[in-house]
Amino acid sequence: MKGSIYLRKTNDPHWVVSWPDGKKRYKITHYLGEPDLMYQTNQNKKHDTGYKKAEKLLALMQGDVERNCFRIEKYTGGRLPDPEEARKAVDELIEAVREQARAWMVEHPDSECHAKNSATVAAARAALTGE
Numbered sequence: 001m002k003g004s005i006y007l008r009k010t011n012d013p014h015w016v017v018s019w020p021d022g023k024k025r026y027k028i029t030h031y032l033g034e035p036d037l038m039y040q041t042n043q044n045k046k047h048d049t050g051y052k053k054a055e056k057l058l059a060l061m062q063g064d065v066e067r068n069c070f071r072i073e074k075y076t077g078g079r080l081p082d083p084e085e086a087r088k089a090v091d092e093l094i095e096a097v098r099e100q101a102r103a104w105m106v107e108h109p110d111s112e113c114h115a116k117n118s119a120t121v122a123a124a125r126a127a128l129t130g131e
Contacts, residue, residue: 001062002019002020002061002062002065003017003018003019003020003058003061003062004017004018004058005017005018005051005054005055005058006018007040008029012037012039013039013040014029014037014038014039014040014050015029015037015038015039015040015048015050015051015053015054016028016029016038016054017029017054017057017058017061017075019061019072019075021072026072026075026076028057028075028076030077031053031054031056031057032057032060032074032075034053037050038050038051038053038054038057057075061075098128101128102128102129105124105125105128105129106129
């Protein structure tokens with residue numbers, strides 16, 4: 001599995017999740033949505049809440065990769081697509097597909113698929129063309 005955890009030993013020691021992405025390596029120091037670093041709270045990793053957060057963060061990242069929904073911006077604080085913009089793009093795509101379907105139905109009124117199930121096709125045509 002990708003990724004690793006290490007302790008950055010500074011004046012305020014904290015845990016870092018290192019994530020390779022092509023030639024670049026991201027250093028993630030904050031747990032999702034938290035403003036504070038993942039500070040070292042105990043010398044023993046088993047009792048260190050910062051290390052536990054880093055482990056959980058790494059597991060979340062690896063899980064996203066397995067589910068094919070990984071986006072590094074989710075973890076680095078980068079900009080994700082605006083949900084409203086995404087919805088508009090999907091609506092435009094759906095409308096384009098509907099228009100293509102309308103055009104196809106006008107161009108092929110007697111196609112084989114129409115003959116096989118004319119009642120369903122007529123209903124679909126009426127719904128798409130607004131008749």
